[in-house]
Amino acid sequence: MKLxxxxxxxxxxxxxxxxxxxxxxxKFAGRLFFVFSIIPVFLAIAILVMMIYKSxxxxxxxxxxxxxxxxxxxxxxxxFGFLPFIAGTAWVTLVALFLAVPPCLLTSIFLSEYASHSLxxxxxxxxxxxAAIPSVVYGVWGTIAIVPFIQNKLQPFIHQHLGTLPFIxxxxxxxxxxxxxxxxxxxxxxxxxxxxLYEILSNIPEGLKEASLAMGTTRLQTVRWVVIPQALPGIxxxxxLGASRAxxxxxxxxxxxxxVAQMPHSIFxxxxxxxxxxxxxxxxxxxxxxxxxxxxxAALILLVIILIFNITSTLALQHVLxxxx
Amino acid sequence: MKNRWxxxxxxxxxxxxxxxFSFGLVAGSLALILWTVISKGLPSLSWSxxxxxxxxxxYLGKAGGVLNATLGxxxxxxxxxxxxxxxxxxxxxxxxxxLGRSVWSRYVRLALDVLWGIPSIVYGAIGFxxxxxxxxxxxxxxxxxxxxxxxxxxxxRAIDEVIRxxxxxxxxAALALGATxxxxxxxxxxxxxxxxxxxxxxxxxxxxxxxxxxxLFTAGYTDRMPSSLLRPVASxxxxxxxxxxxxxxxxxxxxYAAALILTFxxxxxxxxxxxxxxxxxxxxxx
Numbered sequence: 053m054k055l056x057x058x059x060x061x062x063x064x065x066x067x068x069x070x071x072x073x074x075x076x077x078x079k080f081a082g083r084l085f086f087v088f089s090i091i092p093v094f095l096a097i098a099i100l101v102m103m104i105y106k107s108x109x110x111x112x113x114x115x116x117x118x119x120x121x122x123x124x125x126x127x128x129x130x131x132f133g134f135l136p137f138i139a140g141t142a143w144v145t146l147v148a149l150f151l152a153v154p155p156c157l158l159t160s161i162f163l164s165e166y167a168s169h170s171l172x173x174x175x176x177x178x179x180x181x182x183a184a185i186p187s188v189v190y191g192v193w194g195t196i197a198i199v200p201f202i203q204n205k206l207q208p209f210i211h212q213h214l215g216t217l218p219f220i221x222x223x224x225x226x227x228x229x230x231x232x233x234x235x236x237x238x239x240x241x242x243x244x245x246x247x248x249l250y251e252i253l254s255n256i257p258e259g260l261k262e263a264s265l266a267m268g269t270t271r272l273q274t275v276r277w278v279v280i281p282q283a284l285p286g287i288x289x290x291x292x293l294g295a296s297r298a299x300x301x302x303x304x305x306x307x308x309x310x311x312v313a314q315m316p317h318s319i320f321x322x323x324x325x326x327x328x329x330x331x332x333x334x335x336x337x338x339x340x341x342x343x344x345x346x347x348x349x350a351a352l353i354l355l356v357i358i359l360i361f362n363i364t365s366t367l368a369l370q371h372v373l374x375x376x377x
Numbered sequence: 378m379k380n381r382w383x384x385x386x387x388x389x390x391x392x393x394x395x396x397x398f399s400f401g402l403v404a405g406s407l408a409l410i411l412w413t414v415i416s417k418g419l420p421s422l423s424w425s426x427x428x429x430x431x432x433x434x435x436y437l438g439k440a441g442g443v444l445n446a447t448l449g450x451x452x453x454x455x456x457x458x459x460x461x462x463x464x465x466x467x468x469x470x471x472x473x474x475x476l477g478r479s480v481w482s483r484y485v486r487l488a489l490d491v492l493w494g495i496p497s498i499v500y501g502a503i504g505f506x507x508x509x510x511x512x513x514x515x516x517x518x519x520x521x522x523x524x525x526x527x528x529x530x531x532x533x534r535a536i537d538e539v540i541r542x543x544x545x546x547x548x549x550a551a552l553a554l555g556a557t558x559x560x561x562x563x564x565x566x567x568x569x570x571x572x573x574x575x576x577x578x579x580x581x582x583x584x585x586x587x588x589x590x591x592x593l594f595t596a597g598y599t600d601r602m603p604s605s606l607l608r609p610v611a612s613x614x615x616x617x618x619x620x621x622x623x624x625x626x627x628x629x630x631x632x633y634a635a636a637l638i639l640t641f642x643x644x645x646x647x648x649x650x651x652x653x654x655x656x657x658x659x660x661x662x663x
Contacts, residue, residue: 078557085471155399162396186587300496362494
């Protein structure tokens with residue numbers, strides 16, 4: 053069968069180039085593309101629905117609040133307390149942000165306000181490469197470089213001099229712990245945070261800065277009193293977006309964080325973040341009742357936290373970036 | 378006259394020093410990572426690592442290599458990228474040419490942002506559920522599907538951002554000459570934005586090949602060479618991870634070598650996207 057308009061002849065060519073035919077093709081492509089554009093929306097909803105459906109069996113028998121605040125994780129006895137994992141995720145992410153945000157902020161201010169054109173051009177591929185390095189490689193680097201450093205140098209040193217302070221007093225001697233995970237994570241999210249902050253800072257109208265500089269302020273004063281106040285909502289949103297990236301990072305953290313299900317009390321303690329819990333246990337041990345449902349609930353908790361961070365910061369960033377044009 | 382020692386100038390100098398320091402910190406950590414991976418990986422990288430699959434007793438330190446994982450990773454990331462491009466490019470073009478600033482485009486972009494934020498471990502778990510539901514075992518196809526899910530938002534958003542940067546005059550000129558939106562999309566935008574599209578594709582490929590968490594349950598792991606879409610397949614990130622967790626130093630050294638291979642592939646992809654972008658950039662209308 054030959055489709056009308058597709059004969060390989062002079063007539064066919066004429067038909068193909070007729071206005072009516074072109075409009076028909078255009079309309080058809082429009083409808084097809086519309087179907088394609090449903091896919092992301094459908095996927096986003098379907099993933100959420102599927103996860104809720106899969107975690108439903110355990111939510112029926114164990115109240116969600118009880119699981120969120122339960123401290124004991126013993127699937128064999130039917131005890132599914134997520135608090136150690138949530139706490140582990142929170143500790144690693146917060147320490148990582150604490151380490152990453154000041155240098156990232158300073159670097160992005162430096163790039164947008166001080167750096168020469170050639171330095172900026174040098175920084176771009178550098179950040180791209182840093183962002184492109186796979187998380188497993190970061191994990192390898194963490195186990196080779198960071199863990200021994202913490203085990204042999206940093207922890208003994210701190211233990212000797214500041215041993216009694218809260219949050220750093222620990223008897224975990226392995227070096228695998230929250231601080232190792234946080235250092236690796238901080239370097240992983242740094243290129244991302246710098247890129248977002250740089251975009252926000254360079255979006256501040258040049259006239260504002262010039263007006264301030266014309267008053268005789270130094271560059272730093274302009275940054276402090278003009279740029280930062282103007283960019284603050286965007287900066288916060290950028291950091292929250294970085295946090296949402298850090299929360300979901302699996303492999304690199306899993307390899308250096310120790311993976312012990314306990315409530316951490318110190319940055320040197322081992323922890324067990326939610327993504328590591330899923331990666332280590334999912335796909336195995338399905339014989340224990342409700343285990344897979346519990347892991348799906350863990351994934352759902354993680355996803356909900358990430359989506360809240362992600363959506364609010366994305367919307368805030370859109371708002372901020374559109375306002376300044 | 379400028380008083381060099383006035384408080385504000387001192388503060389300026391201090392902060393400039395701090396900024397240079399953090400700039401050096403970021404650049405230095407990249408150098409440190411690359412140096413560690415290369416210096417640890419290079420001594421144990423050998424010809425047989427690159428050209429052989431694991432032989433018997435490989436995980437006790439006997440002969441073999443990671444060719445199966447290298448090929449498996451390239452196949453899965455390649456397949457995932459192709460599928461993601463097949464879906465993502467039309468979506469990005471549709472958003473720009475047909476929809477403009479309509480409400481639906483807002484929803485689609487929001488959905489893409491949401492998908493982009495979902496961690497890869499969740500994609501892995503979702504992929505596993507789907508596979509269980511339709512009775513599929515861990516296989517290369519499962520890995521490709523998980524990677525497609527992971528790469529689709531990255532690729533679409535990257536291309537979308539690039540298309541948005543395009544000068545509007547070009548599009549309007551084409552429309553004014555009587556071109557339909559489809560013709561604008563295929564003949565003007567894709568040509569004009571080819572460097573950006575290639576960069577987006579390679580970015581997604583790099584993300585896909587380096588991701589371990591999404592293929593962990595979906596693709597499985599095997600010591601055989603990849604042969605069929607329906608069989609389990611090895612991947613480089615998992616090869617690194619599994620070998621590193623072995624208690625033998627010889628096997629751990631191979632994990633470093635495998636990490637070096639993976640880093641090398643990702644660096645080549647990243648640098649070639651830069652190079653291609655510059656090379657193809659000659660043909661666009663500024």
